[in-house]
Amino acid sequence: MPDLIESEAQLDAMLAQPDDRLIDFMRQLEGDLIILGIAGKMGVSLGQLAVAAIEKAGVEKNVYGVARFSDADARGRLEAAGVRTIQCDLLDRTAVAKLPQSPNVLFMAGRKFGTGGEEPLTWAMNTLVPANVADHFRDSRIVAFSTGCVYPLARVDSQPDETTPPDPIGEYAQSCLGRERMFEYGSNRWGTPVCLYRLNYSIDLRYGVLHDIATKIWHGQPVDNSAEAFNVIWQGDANRQALLCLGHCSSPASILNVTGPETLETEAVARQFGELLEKPVQFTSTPGDGCYLSDSSQATKLFGSPSVTADQLIRWQAHWIKTGGRSLGKPTHFEISDGAY
Template structure:
């Protein structure tokens, strides 16, 4: 039987490989943009790993924390919460000197019509932060959508492929990457660019979006016929472990699961588990945003949760009355309008 507590516990229970890696990491950890969908569980995961590894290390979570409940929960779990607006140089100047930083603040949805805000968040904020923390080690969240859409037969885009950003959101993601690369080259800042494709956490995510359509008997668009995804616990663990792999000049890694998930397959499998017959619309596109995750898997090992397990978890989550936070991923979008 799923509950929010059980999901939360699963997402924040550290593996041995995380505990071992964090005990090899020198210095405290700070997570910037920690108040969103991934940051709270990442912060608690880090704090629990540090505690279980008996490490003398602080974990700071920095965000505006408009949600008071999140702030309280973080503090109860040993995370040091700092309320800050990362668009403010004064707030950035007041942050503690921390060696290891996960940079996950960013803006995607609402870009269409307010492009300047997205560029400000994704290109200006990195510059402000890097000016303050030139000597730090960064894992920088980016997106798998910076690549061209490719057919499944390609095996997915590789880190060495040329970016092909469509629309201003992904263009601003490239700006963020290039700014981090620039500081890494000029000042020796250690950087790992973390190109993530779709975290899955039952309350939101591509599988949750498809499941809502199955349950509500809405047609599912096959235009974007396949995708990659990764369990949020694995994505968060990977980000923390990647602090050990940041380099100057900057390194880049694709972070996603090893499977290519067909939208039709995922919908039909959810339909079997939920006792519903999904319906479809659109012609399956030949190309999609797909990442090749071979480099990450050889560096970090396989994710702990398979695609099939994520689908089973999702169906059971819905049967058990689990909530949907209604932040759709818009994974169907192929023209870069967010």
């Protein structure tokens, strides 16, 4: 890994670089892949990574990418990489029924921000769409992206693992549990192998918790430290693990927490950014009673440690902000603990 990332082209190339394990896995995996909801923050790089791994494995597979594609640029980048794009509204059951069958499905579609005031749409996107998909792809294996927000708030010394019962706060998190239940229902009814992929938080420098904190410090704004701590994972590692999870689907559905092994304290990270950016650091509050954390030791056992450490991510992020790297303008709102997004 480089000491620093100097350009968006370099960043995108790194996100699409498969390792030997993923290449070997693609060589053994049977059949095509279809990625649903591919046009979001992670999906484009996931599609590019899948194509790159298949090419390096020397095998022939189609990678289909499905979304509404309101962002024409995302569609163009995917097609340039070799992804076969399909425009589809996944809320439309008839349209979903026309999608090509594929033995390998990665489900990324969902709704989070703007839930307040539009709760019915959030519930439709996060439960009705999964029901449509689980039905149509009942004979496939499905990796369904989810979130650590389905867990209760935790303290640093008691992070939820996959055996922790869900206890979602607020309608967004409740709808995410609903998404999981739809895929679990499909798995139980039709024997569909499923892996529930509970992610928090992915980092690609243009967005993410580290981007949020560093940006506030760079602009002289106080950091909200009501969330005492958080976990992060390099988006390249998160995408690699998502593809490898196709080999860990089961019926009943399996569950996997996906994040880095480090627990980062918000105040300590902010002060580190202050030093790297040579800016003063201010805080808006004191840590609250809990925050969203996940124990990812099971993923580490299966896939090994992430290729990029949290400290490396912090240094990359500081340099990215300092040199004017592009932002997606999509804050994570990681500090929110009442479920109101």
